[in-house]
Every structure is written in C-alpha cells, then in structure tokens.
Amino acid sequence: MDPPTMWRATTVQACGMWPFAAGSGSPMTGVPLGQHLFTGATVCGDPLNWFTRARYISNPSLFMLGMPGLGKSTLVNRMLIGLAATGVVPLVLGDLKPDYADTVRALGGQVISIGRGRGGINVLDPGAMGEAAAKIGGEAGEVLRAEAHGRVLNMVAALVTIVRGRPMDDHEQSVLSAVLHHLRERTPEGRTILLPDVLRVLTEGPPRVRSVTLDRGDDARYRDAVDPLHRSLLGILDGPLGDTFASETSTRIDPNAPAVCIDISGIGEADTQLTAAAMLAAWSDGLGTVAASHALADAGLAPRRWFFTVLDELWRPLRAASGIVDRIDALTRLNRSLGLGDAKITHTLKDAEALGTDADRAKARGFVERAGMVVCAGLPKTEMEDLGKVVGLSRREIELVSSWSSPPGWGVDGDNEEPPGRGRFLIKVGGRPGIPIKVAITDAERRLHNTNTRWTPNEDAVEKAAARAAEQVARAAREGLGGLGADAAAGRWTA
Numbered sequence: 446m447d448p449p450t451m452w453r454a455t456t457v458q459a460c461g462m463w464p465f466a467a468g469s470g471s472p473m474t475g476v477p478l479g480q481h482l483f484t485g486a487t488v489c490g491d492p493l494n495w496f497t498r499a500r501y502i503s504n505p506s507l508f509m510l511g512m513p514g515l516g517k518s519t520l521v522n523r524m525l526i527g528l529a530a531t532g533v534v535p536l537v538l539g540d541l542k543p544d545y546a547d548t549v550r551a552l553g554g555q556v557i558s559i560g561r562g563r564g565g566i567n568v569l570d571p572g573a574m575g576e577a578a579a580k581i582g583g584e585a586g587e588v589l590r591a592e593a594h595g596r597v598l599n600m601v602a603a604l605v606t607i608v609r610g611r612p613m614d615d616h617e618q619s620v621l622s623a624v625l626h627h628l629r630e631r632t633p634e635g636r637t638i639l640l641p642d643v644l645r646v647l648t649e650g651p652p653r654v655r656s657v658t659l660d661r662g663d664d665a666r667y668r669d670a671v672d673p674l675h676r677s678l679l680g681i682l683d684g685p686l687g688d689t690f691a692s693e694t695s696t697r698i699d700p701n702a703p704a705v706c707i708d709i710s711g712i713g714e715a716d717t718q719l720t721a722a723a724m725l726a727a728w729s730d731g732l733g734t735v736a737a738s739h740a741l742a743d744a745g746l747a748p749r750r751w752f753f754t755v756l757d758e759l760w761r762p763l764r765a766a767s768g769i770v771d772r773i774d775a776l777t778r779l780n781r782s783l784g785l786g787d788a789k790i791t792h793t794l795k796d797a798e799a800l801g802t803d804a805d806r807a808k809a810r811g812f813v814e815r816a817g818m819v820v821c822a823g824l825p826k827t828e829m830e831d832l833g834k835v836v837g838l839s840r841r842e843i844e845l846v847s848s849w850s851s852p853p854g855w856g857v858d859g860d861n862e863e864p865p866g867r868g869r870f871l872i873k874v875g876g877r878p879g880i881p882i883k884v885a886i887t888d889a890e891r892r893l894h895n896t897n898t899r900w901t902p903n904e905d906a907v908e909k910a911a912a913r914a915a916e917q918v919a920r921a922a923r924e925g926l927g928g929l930g931a932d933a934a935a936g937r938w939t940a
Contacts, residue, residue, distance in 0.1 A: 474499040476527030479884035491524045493786040502817030505786035511822025518544045536754045537706040538731040539724040547893045554704025557696045560711035564695035566726040568600040569638040577737035581744045600729045605677045617674045619657045754787045760796035770805045819873045823849030823866030
C-alpha cells in the first residue's frame, strides 16, 4: 500500500488536528533537498549547515558516488544555489564539463575560462594573498606574504612534476625558492613575475642563488646543479603548458564575488598534462583567495565569509597527476580550519583503485572515510557491498540503492524513459540509518543545469540554417545562375 500523504505545519496551524499530528525524523536544517522516499517528509541538508548548526557531522565535507546520468551534479548544484542564498561563497575550482558555469552566472558570480586561446594563470602571481598582505601590513602581513611565497613555490614545483613525471629534488626546490626571493626583492611594485624571469635569473646566477647550490665559485658546478631545473622550466614554456602558464593571469579571482567558477572545459579530455596543471593552478589560486579572505577578517578589515568548493568528476584529476591526490588529501584534513565545506563527486570506489601507486590509492580511499556525508546514487550491488565495508550499509540499504542502477524500461512508443534511479539518493552519516530521498528539480534548475547539452538538438540553429538555404534559393532564382531558369536554379540548390 502507498503510504498516506504527509503534511507539515506548525503547532499553531495544526493545533486543531493534534491527535493526528506526528513529528518527522527527517532533518530540517540546511538546503531543502527533496522528499523522503517513504514518508514524503521534506529533507534538508548540506555539509556546512550540518556541521555548524545541526552538528550532525564532524567534518564539513560530502562525498557522492553514483552511475552517470542519475542526477549527482544536479543535487550538488541545488546545494550550491541554496548555500549561496545564505551568504556562503560557492567555488567551482575546475569545472570540467562545464556543469556549474551557467548557475554561477545566474547567481551574479564570476566565470573564468582557462585553456589554450581562452585564458591563463600566472602561477607566480600571489594574487589575493599578496593584495591582502599589503592591506594588513605589519607582522600579520609578513606571515601572509610568506605563505603566499610557499604557495607559489609549491605550484611551480607541481608544474615541474607534471612535465617530468616525477617530483623535484630537494636541492632544486631550494634553488627555486632562492630565485623567487631574489625576484621579489628586485621586481618593481606593480609588476608581476613571470616564468621567463625565473629562467633569466637561473642564467645570470646571482650570489643568493649560487649559495644554495654549493658551487664554491665553480661555474661548472653551478650549471650542473641548475641545468636539470632549467631544462624542465624550458619544457613548461615551450611545451603544452606554455600558452596557459607563461604570461599574465587573464582574469583574477574577484575576492568579493558571490560565486566563482573556473571553467576548464575547453581543455581536451586526452590532454591530461594540461588538465592536471589547470586543476592544480585553479585550486592554488582559489584556496589562496580563501586564505586571504580569512586573513582580512582576522585583521578586522573584511567580514567573515564561508566557502563551499565543488570538485566534480573526481576521477579525471586524480588520474592526471599524483600531486592532485596530495592537494585534495590536505584539503579534506584541513577544511574545518579553513572555513571551507566541500563536495567531491565521482562514479565508483574503483576510480581510486586505478591510481598509479599504493600511497595514492590509500589517500583516495580516505576521502570517503573522512567525509561527513556520503551520498549514494544508483550503484551496482557489488559496488555497494564494497562501499558498505567503508561506510556501514545494511542489507536493505544495499538492495535499495542497487535497484536504482537498473536501466529504464523499453518504451513502446519510442519515448525516452528515465532510469528508475534518477533523482534518488541515499544520505549516510556515520552509523546512522540512511535517509532515502527523491529530488524533483524545478524549471529554473533544468534550464541552468543540463549535462546532456551536446545531445540536445539546437532547434534555433536548424531554423537559421533553413532560412539561409531559402534565401540562397531565392537569390539563385533572381540571378538565374548565368542564364538558368528559376526552376532549374531552385532544383540545383534543393539537391
């Protein structure tokens, strides 16, 4: 039997029906997500509100798994919209499809495109952290400036790692740090440092840089120490990453924007090096902006702001470079102190098993273990059983979510039927029983978020093409095509 319809009301409104009123066990703190699959009660929730207000979870993070096409991005998109309405700043630091750019634009936010011919990031630019350090001044400003130096150093080291396929040596990081300090001290205020400047300093070999190479005045020893790093930096500038990272930042992140999306969808899926570099640069720049915002708030120069980061299609950056695993691993451990909630979305736990080293696989599995909320869309039964070893799922929950992975029925009229699991999710928090929900999206969400845009017929373009063809036929008929009759001309164009 279908459960009776449940209505929600305050005690003032429903006082006359008191004998028939009942409390609901569904959480009501946070962004409205959907209805409980069995009771019809409204279910609300998101990582930030469940961490700060309801205190259901000890870590403001969400990990979502599910087969493609079942609405994972749509649910996170709803959280993004709801949190933005409460003053939280959504940060999509590397939109790979893109799934969130239109939503960020609708919220009045900033969309930055990164890719060849689209825009670039100067990884040596301290960005918002440098500006905040100048505003704060004093000892606190120096601390922030030192942190910005470390962030820039790590980012250049990450680019070298991507080009080489292995990490930098320890003495090379010392050389690079000395070069950056040398450039900071001698670059006029208002001018940003670029990667070609680093090559120039390595070529000149000033005393500060030579001292960390232990060359002892021998030019040959100095060249032996810096030439591998010099070659790797040349490989960045003259290789596949040069167009994107060798010049000025095309568009800086606006620290006051209500939402930010860094769109890297223009990078080809097979271009793993550029994808990895763009993701790392986007995360470095975005998290630097978060650190600058908190430093300004600590100094009393700006209001306190919270942030919500989204990392969709997690499997792509994880496989692109090992440095990204470390970056995300650090984020999941420190997001409480960063004033930062996050949502990570992927397809299955097997995405972690495809990583190159045992250390990377262990770190990726830790993303699920440390997540405050784990949300499951439709998954095969074997996948759910593996997940149950990490999260703790009952047999009933495994069977329920597994049933959502079934394909749609055969439509006898040729219509495109929806899969039975689309819009259905199970929310797990620790050892609590899961909350199954059904999400129904609004027309506004449907217009902003369509992950199948490439498969949607462009009716406007078809109509324009038909109009152009009709105009060509009419023009050919008027001109006669060098003596041909209008009928012949029309027949030729029709063919």
